[in-house]
Amino acid sequence: MSFEKLGVMKQLLGAINDLGYTNPTTVQTRAIPLVLAKSDIFATAQTGTGKTAAFGLPMIQRLRANSEDENRAIRGVILSPTRELSIQIYEDLQNFSKYMNLTIALLVGGKDIESQQKVLKKGVDIVIATPGRMLEHAENGLSLKSVEIFVLDEADRMLDMGFVKEIRKIHPMLPKRHQTLLFSATYSEKVRKLSKLILTKPAFIEASKKNSTVDTINQKVYLVDRERKAELLAYIIGSRNFRQVLVFTRTKASADELVLELKKDGLKCGVIHGDKTQANRLKTLNDFKEGKTRVLVATDIASRGLDIEHLPYVINYELPSIPEDYIHRVGRTGRAGRDGEAISLIDIYEKHDIKEVERLIGIKIPQESVEGFEPDPTIRRKDEDEIKLKSEHKKQEKKRAPKKVVKIVTAKSLKVTKKKRKTTKRD
């Protein structure tokens, strides 16, 4: 299949060619004709599958005929959960539309609203925004009455981040007739609920197996004691000569702590998390992309929207608190069909978490330990006794449960219960 056969117009083909895309990815092949045919879509696409072009290219094609009017109204809105992802989408759309005459604006928090309003006054065709900032502009008088295409990218993450209120407020500001494209990496109940509210007769696109990770990623678990994780991480990076590795921690504090430890080992690293300013995050990301730093430590919030070409390694220093985030994290590697490796360093407290991840992705991840870093077998979970006690308690409760039922049933149904018991005994 070629982009041309999908109905992509000439100016866009030129831009795609400049980007070096030769063939459309699966999600692009399915989504592009549907978006051009003005259908609503609900797509579950993993990170790195080329979903930005899947909605970006046909959206630009559909909105290509702009007017020169300074006060022309916004016809396309793309909401994304984070500033980083919004910037990434903005850059992609700028690249796609470089041979066309469309104006695209980026509306994210962390930048002053007045300068964004000035840009909007000049006339804009498409806006890419985080939900909070979009609502702020709309409540300050920005009209969304001419929107033809509304895109929710990484909808699952937006909902996890609590943006449902903003989306619910923005949605009624759109005209009755508009096209909605919903993209989500995972297929959660929350996303399904939202889709019922905002989509009309959508076409479903499942570019990948539900909640599965990208096939080209080689996933591994190394078992290690918590206090030796930093040491093991530095050892892996050094001994295997990793030149560019993205490391995830669960909290901002452990990200900062880890960076200090790695620096002691002489590793050049940067850190990205919610407490860093936007300017700082961008500089750190650029340093990493340009190879000035070898290790980038990040928390989950900051992980969205990081698109680093040829990123070969992702290491989970700590597993995420939400299993779905594992998919987002490891999706940073193995992008667009390239190979990648995802290593998770697991201590005794995370054994349950990794099982949850495996259940979600439907794969058993091979577990091993690195020589010299084997977990100490005498270390037990401090709360192990408490856990055992709780599970014993649950078992006891289950055993007691049928007796309780007998107490509250009527005489008639009691006979039935007794009869049933007899049957059970005979069996």
Ligand code: AMP
């Ligand atoms: P996305 O899932 O939109 O974040 O895209 C992931 C990466 O794949 C980005 O670096 C894109 O530039 C790249 N990409 C998207 N579509 C294609 C394609 N058809 N061929 C090659 N690379 C692509």
